[in-house]
Amino acid sequence: MPGKVIGISFNNGYPGTISRLGDEISRTRPLKEGSEDLYFGDPVILNTDGTFQKFGASNTAAQFAGVAMRRIKGATQYLSQSRAFYTSLEPTDVLERGGVTVNVNVGTPTIGGAIYIRIAANASIPAGVVGGFEAAADGTNTIQLTNAKWATLKDANSVAELTILTRQGV
Structure with a gap:
């Protein structure tokens, strides 16, 4: 009869999950009408009309408003x-x-390391997803977030914890 044991490392969890309680500041606003679906753990911008939208190719680091959180909701x-x-x-x-x-999506995070968001595709880096988080710069194809740092290494599922240090926007 085969047996199972507890491993020596744990996964970091699911994307969009709050990982440190006590310093959490969040806000609820509607997702912009007609915008693409926003997955838990995706970077977000705040529009001037008070709606959220997924971070895209035309956005800048100054527009980064946070990360879509995993909350209880129906599938x-x-x-x-x-x-x-x-x-x-x-x-x-x-x-x-x-x-x-x-x-x-790309790179290996280091604790306290820089966080990048891809704003343009690069055929030589197929794992890079426009609007996705990365741990390595790719020239003009990525932008660095100035208000966030990596807090953990990535796990076997390529999930890592990031810490947003300061709020941007409202």
């Missing part, structure tokens, strides 16, 4: 309930300051 699809998201006009919870887990 919108039956077959993919483990990767939930916010849809157009839905109330969207965003972490503005504190610790949260996110997917790391």
Whole structure:
């Protein structure tokens, strides 16, 4: 009869999960009408009309408003309930300051290291996703966030904790 043992390392959790309580500042606003779905753990911008939207190719580090948080909500699809998201006009919870887990698409985070968001595709780096978090610079294809740092190394699922040091926006 085969046995199982507890491993020597733990996963960091699911993207969008608050990882440190006590220093969490979050806000709920609607997701901009007609915008693409916003997955838990995605970077977010705050629009001038008071709505949130997924960080995209035309955005700058100064527009980074936080990370889409994993909150209790009903799944919108039956077959993919483990990767939930916010849809157009839905109330969207965003972490503005504190610790949260996110997917790391490129690079290996170091504790206290720089965080980048990809703003342009690069054919030589197929893992790079526009609007995704990365731990390595890629010239003009990524921008560095000045108000956030990596808090952990990434786990076997390429999930790491980042800490947003200061709030931007309102």
